[in-house]
Amino acid sequence: MAQVLHITANVVICNQQVFKNSTLVFEDAAVDAPGFLMSAYQHLGIKYPKFYKMDNLCKLGWLAAELLLGEANLTDKYQPEEVGIVLTNANSSLDADLKYYESVKEFASPALFVYTLPNIVIGEISIRHKFKGENAFFIFEQFDAGFIQQYVSNLFNNNILQACICGWVEWIGNNYKAVLFLVEKEQSGSTDELFTTENLNKIYHLNNG
């Protein structure tokens, strides 16, 4: 039976701005795109040395997840296997692929090679938060709210997940956008929205995305 699901938190990162639950929480227009990632990381005030080693796609997704979850520790509420991650983008890991290709001309970089798959960003988020649930990364030409709503709902309806981080994490060149949604069965606050295609699209297009 189809369950009523809720978007209990959302984060949008684009155009050098970060929105949490549709409220602007951080911006830094004075730096370029990679500089913005570092600026946002420093704003968080977290020490996570592995962040520096990540490629830009992973940095972006990791930051978005960090901001999405905030102080909330999902593994206090759920078993690690009950929290999943479903992400999408248009250019897969092409940004890292091209950098690795360049490095191969001289010395192939192992540190770049490990980021030449898009689902590594899911791994980085999972390692950080100790999630072990179902995960998948899909490539679409553009954000497909209908697919995400249907796919994630199926995971809940089949009792595979109790919570899911889903959305869009894209980085190519200096163009980027991350939109993450935390989906849960139970409501958690006044900013919750129903997990519908319309609400996913509404949040995705925040900040002229």
Place this chain on the structure above:
Amino acid sequence: MDKLIQDLKVQIIAQLNLQDVKPEDIGDDQPLFVEGLGLDSIDALELIVLLQQQYKIKLSNAEDGPKVFQSVKTMAEYITQHQPQNS
């Protein structure tokens, strides 16, 4: 040897992107992996690339890795013993 050790610390930080670490934070005998600097298996591969790139040294026997990369000092000793004379 002291200069080589100092150079290695700077090169390791750059190669491994250890942006929170300064050369003076790395002890000459400090373990590089696990309980020391906390490096991982990918970092080990990057150290092999570093040896090749900066010192033209190929680690011929992979089993030597744990001994060679035990600390900055053991790396410096290995480089001193194996560096081509004309480089």
